[in-house]
Amino acid sequence: MRIGHLLLSGLVIIGFGILSTQTAKAADLAILSPNVTAIMDGGKLYDNWFAVLEVDKPTQTHALWPASNTKKKGNVTWRCKSCHGWDFMGKDGAYASGSYKSGIKGIRAYEGKDPAAVEKILRGSAHGFTPAMIPDAALSKIALFVTDGQYELDVFIDRATKKAKSNAAKGKVIYDTSCYLCHGKDGKEMNFKTADAPEYLGTLANGNPWETINKIRHGQPDSQMPALGYMGNKTMADILAYTQTLPIK
Ligand code: HEC
Ligand code: HEC
Missing domain, CATH: 1.10.760.10 (Cytochrome c-like domain)
Structure with missing residues (x-):
């Protein structure tokens, strides 16, 4: 009886743990952040910074784009989403296959990190985003999006069928x-x-x-x-x- 109760309360605690993680994901904590406006802009820049900023599109293919993928070239290879994915999981997510397959890792590890670290990566020679392409103010919004604005949709989308599990x-x-x-x-x-x-x-x-x-x-x-x-x-x-x-x- 006692052991039964113990087991039961253990299950309840585990169950509650799963539930509260799911509730947190469902709630989307980014929209409660004091930086919510910058984060929302940052996500749009992540999608296509040159369209948002209305600057010249890069003409060359990005140096980090793998030569093995000849399906994509030119300006599209400069969009964050093209390399890191709409699900931020890169090669471990939806871009594991298809025309955007690049073998590049995702950015999930930078969730919760210092935005300054992301800015440094983007200004580094490998990524090569100069201030003429992405000015500091826009860069800091993208960085905030990476650290405080990523979101996870597995609670709502079935990865195998792509069907929404919602109402x-x-x-x-x-x-x-x-x-x-x-x-x-x-x-x-x-x-x-x-x-x-x-x-x-x-x-x-x-x-x-x-x-x-x-x-x-x-x-x-x-x-x-x-x-x-x-x-x-x-x-x-x-x-x-x-x-x-x-x-x-
Ligand atoms: C004020 C007008 C407006 C409203 C309201 C609006 N959209 Fe849009 N939406 C647009 C325009 C304009 C585009 C860009 C179309 C293009 O690029 O050809 C767009 C693009 C999109 C795209 C991207 C398509 C693509 O392939 O790039 C999606 C998805 C979308 N809208 C969904 C929605 C949904 C869902 C709603 C309501 C919650 C909504 N939109 C409300 C004007 C609007
Ligand atoms: C042409 C492809 C490409 C584009 C475009 C690109 N990245 Fe990357 N990114 C990479 C590669 C490759 C790495 C891994 C580099 C390494 O670890 O040596 C990386 C690493 C990162 C990392 C570190 C991830 C980790 O866990 O180490 C972050 C954060 C990041 N990129 C953010 C961005 C953002 C934000 C943008 C858009 C402004 C962007 N990237 C555009 C290819 C790209």
Whole structure:
């Protein structure tokens, strides 16, 4: 009886431990940070700094981009996300395969570290981000994003199927009131790619849920789309679940 109780309370404690980690991830602590505005900007710069800053795009392929990957070259190889991924896990995440496969590690280890250490890495000769490319103010936002703004979506997205594990009905309410004005009720108002190979909201949500959440959280660089990360991971995941029901072509 006593041992039974002990075992039971042990299980409860372990269970609570798992639950509270999941609750913390679900809550998205970055949006409670005093630096939340800089972090939100930083995530958009991580996506595409030259589009956000409206500076000249680099023309060469980045020196750290591996010669083994000939699918990508030129300016796209200078975006943080191209090497480190939308899930920040690099070779251990979604970019373990596909056209962005590079073998480069992720940036998860720098979560919670000193932003100055990240700035130093970015200004170093290997990364080669000069102040003419990314001025100090923008660089410090990217660094803050890396240390205080990374987020984890495994609670909400099944890695194998890419399906959202969240509430599409709740997401529909937000979509039909906040997103449809720009994207259309069916998500097809804007085509993000070409007429021959169109990419609509439904296409992206199913093909790359991590990118979709990043765009919702930080906004689309150099466009009217606002950063909506204040809603928190759970609500964004609900929107993702709904957009995965929209037509893919
Ligand atoms: C062309 C690919 C490429 C681009 C673009 C790139 N990085 Fe990196 N990054 C690397 C490589 C390769 C390493 C590993 C270097 C090493 O450990 O020797 C690295 C390492 C890092 C690390 C240290 C990770 C660790 O655990 O040691 C951080 C942080 C980082 N990069 C952040 C960024 C940010 C932020 C950007 C965008 C401003 C960026 N990187 C753009 C290739 C890239
Ligand atoms: C004020 C208009 C506006 C609102 C509101 C808006 N968006 Fe956008 N969104 C845009 C624009 C403009 C783009 C850029 C399209 C492009 O690059 O071709 C975009 C891009 C995106 C992308 C990235 C597409 C890509 O492939 O790069 C996603 C995902 C997205 N929006 C989802 C949403 C969701 C979900 C909502 C509601 C929570 C929303 N947007 C609200 C205007 C808006």
